[in-house]
Amino acid sequence: xxxxxxxxxxxxxxxxxxxxxxxxxxxxxxxxxxxxxxxxxxxxxxxxxxxxx
Numbered sequence: 001x002x003x004x005x006x007x008x009x010x011x012x013x014x015x016x017x018x019x020x021x022x023x024x025x026x027x028x029x030x031x032x033x034x035x036x037x038x039x040x041x042x043x044x045x046x047x048x049x050x051x052x053x
Contacts, residue, residue: 004029011043 010021022040029036 002032004032009043 004025008022008025010018010025012018012021026038029038
């Protein structure tokens with residue numbers, strides 16, 4: 001069973017800090033499962049009630 005959440009939301013005004021947080025989550029997920037698929041998106045691109053899966 002994975003210890004990494006299936007969905008992780010990173011918010012913040014500082015782009016550098018947000019990018020660092022995203023990179024840390026991706027690195028941890030890849031360390032746990034090297035074949036993991038990563039899908040990145042911007043919150044502004046999401047539509048309520050619609051899954052990007």
